[in-house]
Amino acid sequence: MTKSLQRSWITKFRDAFRGVRLAVTGQSSFAVHFIAAALAVAVAAAFQVTVAEWCLLLLCIVLVLVAETFNSALERLAKAVTREENSHIAEALDIGAAAVLLASIGAAVVGVMVIAPYTVNYFR
Numbered sequence: 001m002t003k004s005l006q007r008s009w010i011t012k013f014r015d016a017f018r019g020v021r022l023a024v025t026g027q028s029s030f031a032v033h034f035i036a037a038a039l040a041v042a043v044a045a046a047f048q049v050t051v052a053e054w055c056l057l058l059l060c061i062v063l064v065l066v067a068e069t070f071n072s073a074l075e076r077l078a079k080a081v082t083r084e085e086n087s088h089i090a091e092a093l094d095i096g097a098a099a100v101l102l103a104s105i106g107a108a109v110v111g112v113m114v115i116a117p118y119t120v121n122y123f124r
Helices: 009-026 028-047 051-081 087-122
Strands: none
Touching: 009 028, 009 051, 028 051, 028 087, 051 087
């Protein structure tokens, strides 16, 4: 790679944060995931979950946001390739959506498993 094509670390981080901004502002489903994440964090903070439970919850939150970000990138790339109907692109988009769904279901299951015992104890 020639020197003119190399990007500095500052440029790489700037571009990555631009990508985060594009993902957050460009997808309504990203906002839904953020709201669910904020709710999970608030409940976990209220119950004062353990460090290990925090790690599990935050890992799940990040996993869902990463899946959503990759899915958003795939959607944008598909639109850049063609706006015409294409069964391969449609299937790729469906698979990307499935990744988000699986991550979300997994995160919800972990969230319930972590929070349920605290909820039960709270109502006793």
